[in-house]
Amino acid sequence: MFSSMQDQRPEPDVATFRRELDAWLDERADELAPAFAGAGTLGEQMTQLAKVKGHLFEDGWMQWGWPERVGGRGGSPLLRAVVGEAVVDRDLVVSGYFAMTEVLAPTVVDFAPDELAAEFLPRLLSGREMWCQGFSEPGTGSDLSSLSCRAVQDGDHWVVSGQKLWTSLSQYSQRCVLLTRTGPPGSRHEGITAFFVDLDTPGITVRPFPIISGDDEFAEVFFDDVRVPAERMVGGLHGGWNVAMSLLPYERSTSFWFRIAFLRNRLAALAATVDADPHTEAVVGEAFVQLHALRARSRSTQHRLAGGHTLGPETSVDKALVAAAEQRLFDAARALLPAGTIELAADPASLRWRDEYLYSRAASIYGGSAEIQRNIIAKRLLGLGDDA
Amino acid sequence: MDADDRALLTATVDQAVAARHGADADAVLVELGWHDLLVAEPVEAVAVVFTALGRENARSRCLADVIATALGAAPGTGVVLPAHGGSRPPGLRTDAGVSVDGLVLAPTAGPLLVACDDGSVVEIDPGGLTIREVEGIDPTLGLAMVTGEVRVLTEVGPAPWDEAVDAARLALAHELAAAARVMLELARDHAVDRVQFGRPIASFQAVRHRLAEALIAVEAADSALEAAHAEPSPLATALAKVLAGRAATTAAAHGQQVLAGIGFTRDHEFHRYLFRTIALDGLFGSSNALTREVGALVLRTRAVPRVIDL
Numbered sequence: 001m002f003s004s005m006q007d008q009r010p011e012p013d014v015a016t017f018r019r020e021l022d023a024w025l026d027e028r029a030d031e032l033a034p035a036f037a038g039a040g041t042l043g044e045q046m047t048q049l050a051k052v053k054g055h056l057f058e059d060g061w062m063q064w065g066w067p068e069r070v071g072g073r074g075g076s077p078l079l080r081a082v083v084g085e086a087v088v089d090r091d092l093v094v095s096g097y098f099a100m101t102e103v104l105a106p107t108v109v110d111f112a113p114d115e116l117a118a119e120f121l122p123r124l125l126s127g128r129e130m131w132c133q134g135f136s137e138p139g140t141g142s143d144l145s146s147l148s149c150r151a152v153q154d155g156d157h158w159v160v161s162g163q164k165l166w167t168s169l170s171q172y173s174q175r176c177v178l179l180t181r182t183g184p185p186g187s188r189h190e191g192i193t194a195f196f197v198d199l200d201t202p203g204i205t206v207r208p209f210p211i212i213s214g215d216d217e218f219a220e221v222f223f224d225d226v227r228v229p230a231e232r233m234v235g236g237l238h239g240g241w242n243v244a245m246s247l248l249p250y251e252r253s254t255s256f257w258f259r260i261a262f263l264r265n266r267l268a269a270l271a272a273t274v275d276a277d278p279h280t281e282a283v284v285g286e287a288f289v290q291l292h293a294l295r296a297r298s299r300s301t302q303h304r305l306a307g308g309h310t311l312g313p314e315t316s317v318d319k320a321l322v323a324a325a326e327q328r329l330f331d332a333a334r335a336l337l338p339a340g341t342i343e344l345a346a347d348p349a350s351l352r353w354r355d356e357y358l359y360s361r362a363a364s365i366y367g368g369s370a371e372i373q374r375n376i377i378a379k380r381l382l383g384l385g386d387d388a
Numbered sequence: 389m390d391a392d393d394r395a396l397l398t399a400t401v402d403q404a405v406a407a408r409h410g411a412d413a414d415a416v417l418v419e420l421g422w423h424d425l426l427v428a429e430p431v432e433a434v435a436v437v438f439t440a441l442g443r444e445n446a447r448s449r450c451l452a453d454v455i456a457t458a459l460g461a462a463p464g465t466g467v468v469l470p471a472h473g474g475s476r477p478p479g480l481r482t483d484a485g486v487s488v489d490g491l492v493l494a495p496t497a498g499p500l501l502v503a504c505d506d507g508s509v510v511e512i513d514p515g516g517l518t519i520r521e522v523e524g525i526d527p528t529l530g531l532a533m534v535t536g537e538v539r540v541l542t543e544v545g546p547a548p549w550d551e552a553v554d555a556a557r558l559a560l561a562h563e564l565a566a567a568a569r570v571m572l573e574l575a576r577d578h579a580v581d582r583v584q585f586g587r588p589i590a591s592f593q594a595v596r597h598r599l600a601e602a603l604i605a606v607e608a609a610d611s612a613l614e615a616a617h618a619e620p621s622p623l624a625t626a627l628a629k630v631l632a633g634r635a636a637t638t639a640a641a642h643g644q645q646v647l648a649g650i651g652f653t654r655d656h657e658f659h660r661y662l663f664r665t666i667a668l669d670g671l672f673g674s675s676n677a678l679t680r681e682v683g684a685l686v687l688r689t690r691a692v693p694r695v696i697d698l
Contacts, residue, residue, distance in 0.1 A: 001640035043509045268692045276687040285683025292627045293608035296615035388591040
């Protein structure tokens with residue numbers, strides 16, 4: 001019922017939406033299934049991601065929760081969370097790749113001119129394009145406001161020079177949401193400007209390199225006098241910090257909901273693999289409890305967001321809980337899976353456990369490290385004042 | 389009950405319980421209409437009252453009222469709780485009547501309700517039982533152990549014991565979560581006030597991260613309680629109790645380390661919350677026992693319940 005683009009009915013309630021989406025996913029199960037067994041290569045996963053998003057877009061599911069003025073169908077962002085949860089529940093896509101939309105699109109929707117957003121958002125939602133996030137640099141990790149990739153005005157263009165690092169999946173991407181230094185060096189938060197950059201612009205070199213599990217998920221991106229049209233500035237001159245921070249509500253809510261679906265999925269897979277004894281019950285129970293803590297927290301957070309609250313430093317609690325839940329689960333997998341599964345085996349299912357175990361170590365690093373989250377909690381939520 | 393009513397109720401209950409300074413809060417709560425409220429609005433009443441009890445480290449027999457009400461009796465009726473650590477009905481039907489092994493809160497002379505292993509609930513005369521006041525880690529809680537075999541005074545009927553367990557766990561989860569937050573606040577205030585090496589110890593990252601860790605656990609417990617109210621189920625309630633117990637353990641561990649010397653005394657009120665939460669965690673299934681139980685459920689069903697949806 002919600003699957004027609006022409007359907008102008010009001011926003012569906014979440015439970016009904018989920019039910020109808022599940023029915024649609026059941027009906028289209030064969031078309032949506034991956035063409036490969038196990039985890040697949042990164043290239044296969046990208047093709048699968050584009051395929052699933054394409055079908056979801058074609059039948060109108062992907063557009064829910066995005067504003068109508070930029071090509072969406074309106075409604076609460078909760079609907080986006082439900083779509084991601086449903087496709088991850090069915091193991092159709094890698095949650096982190098599906099979540100790229102959540103960490104990229106809000107900047108363009110909230111800060112780019114409507115024409116620009118309306119032109120490009122549908123391409124991202126439909127899987128015709130991938131975008132990447134050009135934030136971190138070799139000298140800029142947790143301390144994002146220290147970034148130094150420069151943009152200098154030259155007529156109606158800005159000329160970008162510098163390097164970005166950890167720019168995930170940029171070799172598959174057509175656009176980049178790029179943070180640049182437009183103020184003087186040392187201008188910190190005040191001197192940062194965001195641009196929406198075409199990655200085929202002359203002067204851009206993308207060099208993929210492998211993450212710890214072996215996939216070329218990371219890349220470094222070099223900008224050598226890259227000319228970016230001034231109309232691709234997003235969020236105004238020196239407005240880049242606001243742009244970057246505007247991602248947090250979605251990166252810490254909708255996006256986590258996808259991750260929770262993934263973790264549920266994998267905990268169920270683990271439980272299907274191991275035999276029950278008191279030790280196993282305790283370890284699986286721990287993983288479930290941590291996951292429920294995260295799910296309950298994320299639900300509250302998303303309802304606050306949907307209810308019009310502005311999310312702030314309290315989402316650091318959500319981020320800390322994601323790291324705890326993910327690492328607890330894959331520690332449990334390593335402890336409980338038959339000996340040799342993670343260490344030695346080479347079948348697709350075992351390789352997947354190994355990749356995911358290795359990947360889980362990043363959960364306390366990306367998107368603001370566990371230590372940064374605790375710094376924020378201490379200062380902003382507990383009012384402990386400045387640190388020493 | 390709308391938001392304004394709830395806010396008014398919360399303020400009234402908080403004030404009344406706080407005025408008792410940790411002493412017996414039953415009289416003041418009954419005067420405020422606790423019994424009627426528990427019957428009319430059991431979920432709201434439990435959330436508000438047990439949060440206040442946890443915050444104020446107050447002693448009461450409210451938990452017995454919650455169980456009695458869930459079993460269909462009037463609040464104020466004496467009731468036997470399961471033995472410490474367990475959730476099984478405290479009564480075992482025998483040829484002579486009923487064999488009892490459990491706990492009572494603030495025992496009185498009147499008859500006691502006992503839920504039994506065969507699904508019945510009966511009334512007994514406590515006169516025939518051995519009742520021994522529990523000193524234990526938290527003597528102020530007012531618990532007594534009851535054991536012995538007595539004849540049945542009245543067959544009350546079938547007992548919805550699972551519902552009673554559920555109601556008790558929810559109440560305890562609120563009390564534990566509230567007490568956990570107080571332990572964190574006590575440590576937080578100490579860290580801000582206490583000066584060493586010429587600056588507040590709250591400025592040291594090691595101290596800050598401990599307190600942050602405690603807040604993460606306390607917030608998780610509150611969210612789990614919110615989830616248990618939004619989509620009630622025995623599983624959601626059990627998970628809320630686990631996470632509230634965890635929050636208390638985590639807040640106690642980090643809080644006591646931050647409080648350091650003063651947290652290791654009975655001069656500072658921290659110890660009262662530590663003792664209370666250790667004692668409460670063991671009622672109706674400890675965090676550890678319930679964690680194993682939910683783990684066993686996942687392994688038995690080979691499925692991970694969503695528990696709560698958006």
